[in-house]
Amino acid sequence: MIVAIFCLIICSLWAGPVLGAKKDCFQCHSRRALLKGNVHPPAARGECLKCHLPHVSRYPKLLTQESPELCFTCHKKLSDRLQKAPFIHGPVAKGACRRCHEAHASSQKNLLKKDPKTLCFSCHKEANIKYARPHAPFAKGRCLSCHEAHYAENRLFLKKKGSSLCFSCHRNTETLARIHKVKNVKGLDCLSCHNPHGGPQKGLLRSFRHPPYAQGKCQTCHQNLKAGPDMCFKCHPKTRSDFYHQHNHLLGGYEENACLICHAPHVASNKEFLRDKPRRLCQRCHAETARQRAESLYIHPKWKECLACHLAHGSDSPSMLNGDGNAVCVRCHETQGKFTHPVGEKVRDPRNGQPITCVTCHNPMGTNFKYNLRLSGEASLCLECHKNY
Amino acid sequence: MLRMPQKLLIFIFILSLLCLSIHLSWASSLKLTVSISKGPEGKNLYQPLGMFFDPYNQRFYVADTGNNRLLSFSLNGTPLKSFDAGGQLKGPYSLVRDSKGKIWVVERPFNSLTEIDLKAHRFERHQLSCAGHPVLVDRIALWQDYLLVLDRASGMVLLYDKDLSCVKSLRPDIEDFKGFFDFKVKNDRLWGLENLTGRILALDLKSGKILDMIRPKFLVSLPVSFELDNRGNFYLLDRYQKVVLVFDKSGRLKHRLFKKGYLPGELNYPWQLLLLQGKLLVLDEGNGRIDIWGH
Numbered sequence: 001m002i003v004a005i006f007c008l009i010i011c012s013l014w015a016g017p018v019l020g021a022k023k024d025c026f027q028c029h030s031r032r033a034l035l036k037g038n039v040h041p042p043a044a045r046g047e048c049l050k051c052h053l054p055h056v057s058r059y060p061k062l063l064t065q066e067s068p069e070l071c072f073t074c075h076k077k078l079s080d081r082l083q084k085a086p087f088i089h090g091p092v093a094k095g096a097c098r099r100c101h102e103a104h105a106s107s108q109k110n111l112l113k114k115d116p117k118t119l120c121f122s123c124h125k126e127a128n129i130k131y132a133r134p135h136a137p138f139a140k141g142r143c144l145s146c147h148e149a150h151y152a153e154n155r156l157f158l159k160k161k162g163s164s165l166c167f168s169c170h171r172n173t174e175t176l177a178r179i180h181k182v183k184n185v186k187g188l189d190c191l192s193c194h195n196p197h198g199g200p201q202k203g204l205l206r207s208f209r210h211p212p213y214a215q216g217k218c219q220t221c222h223q224n225l226k227a228g229p230d231m232c233f234k235c236h237p238k239t240r241s242d243f244y245h246q247h248n249h250l251l252g253g254y255e256e257n258a259c260l261i262c263h264a265p266h267v268a269s270n271k272e273f274l275r276d277k278p279r280r281l282c283q284r285c286h287a288e289t290a291r292q293r294a295e296s297l298y299i300h301p302k303w304k305e306c307l308a309c310h311l312a313h314g315s316d317s318p319s320m321l322n323g324d325g326n327a328v329c330v331r332c333h334e335t336q337g338k339f340t341h342p343v344g345e346k347v348r349d350p351r352n353g354q355p356i357t358c359v360t361c362h363n364p365m366g367t368n369f370k371y372n373l374r375l376s377g378e379a380s381l382c383l384e385c386h387k388n389y
Numbered sequence: 390m391l392r393m394p395q396k397l398l399i400f401i402f403i404l405s406l407l408c409l410s411i412h413l414s415w416a417s418s419l420k421l422t423v424s425i426s427k428g429p430e431g432k433n434l435y436q437p438l439g440m441f442f443d444p445y446n447q448r449f450y451v452a453d454t455g456n457n458r459l460l461s462f463s464l465n466g467t468p469l470k471s472f473d474a475g476g477q478l479k480g481p482y483s484l485v486r487d488s489k490g491k492i493w494v495v496e497r498p499f500n501s502l503t504e505i506d507l508k509a510h511r512f513e514r515h516q517l518s519c520a521g522h523p524v525l526v527d528r529i530a531l532w533q534d535y536l537l538v539l540d541r542a543s544g545m546v547l548l549y550d551k552d553l554s555c556v557k558s559l560r561p562d563i564e565d566f567k568g569f570f571d572f573k574v575k576n577d578r579l580w581g582l583e584n585l586t587g588r589i590l591a592l593d594l595k596s597g598k599i600l601d602m603i604r605p606k607f608l609v610s611l612p613v614s615f616e617l618d619n620r621g622n623f624y625l626l627d628r629y630q631k632v633v634l635v636f637d638k639s640g641r642l643k644h645r646l647f648k649k650g651y652l653p654g655e656l657n658y659p660w661q662l663l664l665l666q667g668k669l670l671v672l673d674e675g676n677g678r679i680d681i682w683g684h
Contacts (some may be wrong), residue, residue: 038533188621229542243525243541244500246454246482248439251584253544253568285585288610288629317478318658319676320437352676353426355432361649366458384651 016095024054029223037107051103068095078150085151088122093294100149110262117141129303131198138197146196155280166190192275193267206267213266221265226257232259278312279304281318289365296366308332309364325357333358350385416635416644417620419669423466424653426678428453430471434460434677439495439528440481442665448671449663450681452481453495459484459494464666467683474505474512483528485536493536495526502526502538502553508512519547519555532594534576541578544568547580548594561590561599571614571661580617587612587625616664622663624669631656633671647671654680 025048027028035043042050051070059066072079079122082088092098100119100182102111112119120143122130131138137145148157148166158165163186169172176185190196190323194204201207224231229250233240234281243250263273264280274281283290293299302308311322321328326344330337335360347356354360361381362372375381423483427433435455442449448469453462459481472478483495492505500523501514517524517538524547529541535556536549546569548557559579561564567588569581578600579592586607591601603623610629617623622643625634631649636642647656657675664670668683 227522240523241500244497246436246480246497248525249543250541251544251568251570252525252540252542253566254584256546258542258568285610286629316436348433349651352657352678354435354675354677 025052034104037105038109038111039105040103040111043104066095067097067302070091071097077342082151086153086158087155088151089149092172115141116143127197129197131195132200133202133204134198135196136205144210155283162227163188192264195269206264206269207269208268208273210264210268210273212267228252230260231257232263241312242311242313246316247318247320248314249312249320250314277304278306282306292366297368298370299366300372300374302332303364303366321359325359329362330356390492401508412515415529415618415620415648415684416499418648419682420684421654422668422683424627424654424678425451425462425468425681426676427465427468428456428460428471429468432471435681436674436676437672437679438674440659440661440663440670440672441483442663443486445488450484450492451487451666451672452484454480454482454497455677456675457481459492462670462679466679468604477512478503483529485529485556487531487536493529495529497526500526502529504537515553517547517549517553517555519558521570528571530572530574532577532579533610537572537574537579539569539572542571544584546572546581557597559592559594559597561592562597563599563618566590570612573616575617580615582612582615589615589617589623590623603636603638605634605636605642606644607634609634609637613659616659616662616669618664624664626662626671628659631659633659633662633669645652651676654679 025046040068051064053064054062057063061340063070068079083090091097100112102113106112108115114122118141129381137143146159148159154161167185170176172187176188177183180188182188183279191266193206195206196204199205200209212218220235224234227234229240229252242248248387251261253262262275264275265273268274270277276284282336294308309322309328310320312320315321317324317328323331328338340358341356341361343356343358343360345355348354349356350359361374363374364372366372367374369381371377373381375384394429396515422487425434426464432449434453437451438454439452447464448461448463451462455459455475456473457478457480458471459478460471463468463469471477478494481494482497482500484492486492490506490508492507494503494505495501496503496514496659499514500516502547503513503519504515509550517526519540522542524538524543525541527541529539530537532548534551536553538547538549539545540547540558543558544560544567546559547555548559550556556603561581566583568569568584569588570584571582573580577594579594580672581590582588582594587605589603590599592598593600605623605625609627610623611627612625614626617622621638624646625636627634631647633646634642635646646653649656651657655676656671656673658673659671660674661672663672668681671680671682672678673680
């Protein structure tokens with residue numbers, strides 16, 4: 001008898017708040033409107049108070065905590081993995097879980113706000129291209145077949161490293177080996193030649209073909225593979241002298257042929273045969289620039305177009321700028337080239353005796369001050385040199 | 390009253406504590422002793438890129454690249470001489486002075502190793518090759534009677550004899566070698582800084598065998614030069630972060646030295662480190678300056 005009474009008390013204590021929350025919340029908030037389709041488990045169980053406070057809260061929607069802390073109270077595994085992940089998707093890094101997910105219910109899997117294709121393209125607009133021959137998962141909008149949504153080991157957020165991702169669907173490796181004239185397909189870098197989203201021709205090959213490859217003259221290059229960059233300079237002799245500058249990009253030994261760090265030897269999506277768009281390609285080595293961008297309030301509008309200001313092969317200026325710290329800017333900022341704070345050879349920075357240039361005061365890679373100034377333009381920047389004012 | 394052995398023990402204990410504190414704090418207690426920004430005639434340095442210390446005359450030499458000249462300084466930073474080979478020298482990048490007083494300079498615009506013999510009034514540009522391949526001449530150093538040349542095209546260090554014949558190429562025998570960006574010669578060992586990774590390898594100059602490998606246990610952005618002291622510490626110059634990172638033989642970070650800026654002692658676009666006679670020399674291209682740090 002005593003045990004039964006005790007059980008009843010416990011049950012009523014446990015069920016009280018939950019049933020109460022269910023009843024109280026849904027008296028005003030329509031259950032049908034809120035819990036339609038795939039429902040977030042706490043919402044399905046009516047555990048509104050897991051996320052919301054009933055009376056007052058310092059956070060919007062009467063939440064008990066802000067996102068992502070609130071989400072991570074249950075999704076602990078994700079939180080732990082994010083701590084160790086080398087690459088985190090932008091919205092995840094900002095804790096903006098609700099940019100992609102609904103809180104209560106959704107018609108989509110994983111409580112996504114929209115179907116993956118629409119959702120991804122709402123930010124990644126440049127990827128929304130209609131191809132004559134699209135890759136099947138891309139055509140079906142299955143972005144998550146290949147990409148991770150939260151974190152990854154690689155910059156492209158691919159689910160698996162290198163070609164192993166491709167081979168998870170394209171399993172006929174014997175045929176692939178025969179087509180590519182190799183013994184083992186594992187060493188192939190599929191993305192070097194194939195556009196994983198789509199292309200104009202069969203096999204999703206990238207559009208621009210290196211002439212020896214297009215003409216089937218494989219031995220033009222393959223008989224000289226050990227020659228390194230010399231192999232390339234044989235046909236591109238003018239490029240050799242591009243590296244005769246104080247700073248150059250020739251990182252001999254980084255790969256057997258250093259040119260292939262940036263350039264694709266067979267086909268590419270651009271006429272320079274770059275392996276990727278400069279903003280992504282450059283960041284493979286210059287990751288610090290992306291960090292600076294993320295931490296800066298003001299960024300040069302052409303930040304993503306690295307080659308608008310930097311030379312890719314060699315330059316006599318620091319940062320491999322395409323000209324000195326004035327010439328590189330004046331190319332676009334013509335007015336400032338004529339009317340500005342005195343700059344040039346005869347105007348010296350009192351701190352180091354060097355000629356004052358645009359980049360003495362501006363840092364286009366990103367700062368926290370208007371006009372990409374290195375310090376506040378209100379006073380502190382000027383006072384660096386004009387001490388008596 | 391303490392007995393004699395006890396006193397000795399206490400003395401040894403204090404002495405070892407003292408030694409330990411000196412050992413640990415040498416790098417962190419560095420002070421800026423001299424900041425060199427001008428040559429002997431008072432002209433500012435402009436984008437200097439090369440430094441060399443000559444133990445025979447106790448002078449250090451600077452390739453003042455942007456001004457197309459070479460400068461010499463005493464170890465206390467006093468400017469001594471300026472030399473531009475009668476206006477012939479263009480974009481000197483790296484230099485050494487051999488035991489016979491010949492100056493070897495890398496002139497990047499010509500991709501040449503230029504021989505300057507002041508006594509014989511000789512100025513000759515040499516185009517180097519090794520095993521049939523043209524060499525993109527980068528930093529140079531001396532070892533015994535050999536001239537060591539870093540080839541940026543292959544990432545290897547090449548040994549040239551007096552006649553500029555390539556006698557040997559040094560490449561660590563490891564699969565994941567990424568090429569050298571900077572190198573130093575110390576006690577018959579070649580120490581090389583690997584491209585981008587920050588890994589430092591030591592090779593026996595005679596056999597080419599790997600003797601040591603140090604991998605920093607922290608993130609480096611753009612390592613461009615390094616030094617090592619006789620306490621087993623490594624100094625890694627990160628051009629992007631504008632700092633010198635000091636780490637021990639196990640790769641553990643011990644100190645972060647200096648900060649970015651324009652004033653003496655601060656770094657803008659640092660390019661090269663040189664450690665000599667207890668002094669750390671930092672060549673800063675962006676600030677057109679050599680900062681000498683010591684105690």
